[in-house]
Amino acid sequence: MNIAVIGLGNMGLPMAANLLRAGHSVAGYDLVAENRARHAANGGRVATSVADAVGDADVVLTMLPAGQHVEAVCMGQGGVFDAVKGRSPLLIDSSTIDVDTVRKLAAEARIAGLDLLDAPVSGGVGGATAGTLTFMVGGTAAGFARAEPVLKAMGKAIIHAGASGAGQAAKACNNMMLAINMIGVAEGFLLADRLGLDRQKLFDIASTATSQSWAMTSYCPAPGPVPAAPSNRDYAPGFATALMLKDLTLAQGAAASAGSPTPLGAHARRIYAAMAEQGEAGQDFSVVFRWLATKPRDEAV
Secondary structure, eight states: OEEEEEOOSTTHHHHHHHHHHTTOEEEEEOSOHHHHHHHHHTTOEEOSSHHHHHTTOSEEEEOOSSHHHHHHHHHSTTSHHHHTTTOOOEEEEOSOOOHHHHHHHHHHHHHTTOEEEEOOEESHHHHHHHTOEEEEEESOHHHHHHHHHHHTTTEEEEEEEESTTHHHHHHHHHHHHHHHHHHHHHHHHHHHHHHTOOHHHHHHHHTTSTTOOHHHHTTOSSSSSOTTSGGGGTTOOSSBHHHHHHHHHHHHHHHHHHTOOOHHHHHHHHHHHHHIIIIITTSBGGGHHHHHHTSOTTTOO
């Protein structure tokens, strides 16, 4: 297929590379010259504009920082909707944005005769590079059927979550639960340290007991028990604190809109906001263990 990828950053670039490896022709566009050069080095075509990228595309994939960027790329002058008039490529937005914006964009796409899916991902830069992302897809069944073969080139789990916005809803819920869980694991291992319990012993016990979780067994925030975890690489991301804060903020916005109580989600957001303000924004979100270790008991958020 001819695929356009708009946004060749930390996630979009390796996703485009996996599409190229799968045999697709990929036209990429990004505002950053270095990202465009890397896409060219991977064998992709560098487009001169959004309109140039999507001109003959069968599929348009966007991976952008926030809702306003996706809206501008899709609906702005010279954007995707304008550039594909008279054609019906499938539009897939894999950015992590708010549910209201994606539903608005999907409705506008339908008016223009287009199918737009929200398909945010889980797996971070490592998953994007390895082609093992999880895609949570919202949109029509027909659109999902068209998208699935393309998404399989970039992910290991492709799940149709429901109608437009369901993908973003799933991402917000998933990452809120992950943040809460990660803080809990960090607190447990920090308490173990201060009680004189060996970290590996706690890991061996807890990983087969009722507190077992992905945050512990695959991504343990305490250095030592999981060699591949960011905690053993000085918390190099991974999935940065700033990105977790963004997702928690989106989750809180969704909770407010839905009238759903999320007291632990709100508290997790306060913790990650404090971490970002205190210099941990670029570190992996599991750095919460190290951050908590610097706080007196009564001064943690």
